[in-house]
Amino acid sequence: MKASPIAILTGALIATGAFVVARYGNTAAPVDWSSAQHVEIRMIEYEFVPNQLRFRRGLPYQLHLVNAGKEGHDFTAPDFFTSVQVKNADALNGSKTSVFLQPEQTTDIYFIAQDAGLFALRCADHDWAGMTATIVID
Numbered sequence: 765m766k767a768s769p770i771a772i773l774t775g776a777l778i779a780t781g782a783f784v785v786a787r788y789g790n791t792a793a794p795v796d797w798s799s800a801q802h803v804e805i806r807m808i809e810y811e812f813v814p815n816q817l818r819f820r821r822g823l824p825y826q827l828h829l830v831n832a833g834k835e836g837h838d839f840t841a842p843d844f845f846t847s848v849q850v851k852n853a854d855a856l857n858g859s860k861t862s863v864f865l866q867p868e869q870t871t872d873i874y875f876i877a878q879d880a881g882l883f884a885l886r887c888a889d890h891d892w893a894g895m896t897a898t899i900v901i902d
């Protein structure tokens with residue numbers, strides 16, 4: 765895969781030791797949200813499609829949530845949300861742990877991935893039915 769200009773720039777920042785500045789970009793440097801990578805996840809009865817999301821530290825993302833089901837679904841990922849810097853935190857619930865979507869509703873979450881790890885994603889209403897997934901930040 766050809767390296768994108770963003771990947772090259774990020775690599776350069778890491779190489780020059782400027783990564784810490786980029787990591788706390790909201791205070792150190794403006795983030796170009798128009799360059800945010802678009803990632804979509806759909807919710808149906810009873811699964812997330814795809815069932816694994818993968819992000820890279822330091823990069824901005826636009827995560828597009830689609831409830832394509834007939835029931836309400838919840839994108840519940842408390843550990844993930846503490847490991848990213850969300851731009852529009854008002855899109856989340858009060859405790860900043862999940863996003864609830866009514867049938868046919870869509871929501872966009874803008875964030876910068878910060879801490880590497882493997883995170884559980886589940887629908888708080890339907891995890892009993894196997895509506896779970898994983899999120900990886902490299």
Ligand SMILES: [Cu+2]
Nearest residue numbers: 837838887890
């Ligand atoms: Cu659900």
